[in-house]
Amino acid sequence: MSFKETPFYKFSSPDITILIGxxxxxxxxxxLTPQSEFFNAALRSETKEALQRRIKLPEIRPEVMTEVLNWLYRAPLVSPLDTGDTAFxxxxxxxxxxILKAHDILQIKGAARDYCKFVEENLQKLGTDPTVRHPHEDGYGTYNTFHRNYTGNIVSTLNDLYSCDCRISKDAMTRLVATVSYDNKGPDARLSRFMSAVEKLETPNGTYFRDISLAFAALRMAK
Incomplete structure (x- = not known):
């Protein structure tokens, strides 16, 4: 279901036009205006765009705007992450x-929490041993592993989400730390890449850094 199929969209005829490319x-x-400070300000200004009810958004691609509108109209969201081992x-x-940048540009609050759930769902599926495929408890499928090259992607994306006042569960963080720690020998190991990526964050989130530190401390105590 897309946003144009939701009751919110069908309730009345559209009264504004978003121009993208x-x-x-x-x-x-x-x-739009109750949920987006950008649209609220743009449509209540005295500009030509506001008077014509036609708002230009050159910074956002059409397919990304569709994802934003799906969230605003409460259409079911589809995870932007791939499935299996390529999720990250x-x-x-x-x-x-x-997608997160578009929500930030439009000053929409709350959407990041839903996208954080997609990240957490995939983190919860990670296996701690990158050389073994672990069966699920129900006997079907396997836990996913991720290539060490994806480690920096996870670090930066989680920092972005934490900066939007989101956070993953303790279990998800524990599994992530256990997974990167399993491969911890040499400068090219996932643990080395993980720590290097954390150190290179330009604006590290304090809560994110604390959750990582607590997870590593708990892992060391459990050994």
Whole structure:
């Protein structure tokens, strides 16, 4: 279901138009302005755009705006992450960051929590041993592992989510730390890459740093 199929969209005729590239996307002021400080300010200004009810958004791609509108209209969200072992690949993380950036540009609060759930769901599936495929408790499927090259992607994406007042569960953080710690020998190990990525964060989130530290401390005590 897309946003155009939701009751909020069908309730009345659209009264504004969002212009992105060559696309024109009809939408509703009563849906957008209560949830987006950007749209609230833009549509209540005295500019030509506001008077014509046509808002240009050159910074956002049409497919990304569709994801934003799906959230605003409460359509079911689809995870931007790939499935299986490629959940944290460059392409998946780029999609996630672009969606989060669009919500930030439009000053929409709360959406990051839903996307944080997608990240956590995949983190919960990680196996702690990168050389073994672990069966699920129900006997079907396998836990996913991730290539050491994905470690930096996870570190930066989680920092972005924590900076949006989101956080993953203790269990998810514990599994992540156990997974990167299993491969901890040499400068190219996942643990080395993980710690290096944390150190390179330009604006590290304090809560995120604390949760990582507590998870590592608990892992050391358990050994």
């Amino acid at each position: 060559g696309d024109e996307i009809p939408a509703h002021e009563y849906v 690949c460059d392409k998946s993380m780029a999609k996630m960051k672009e």
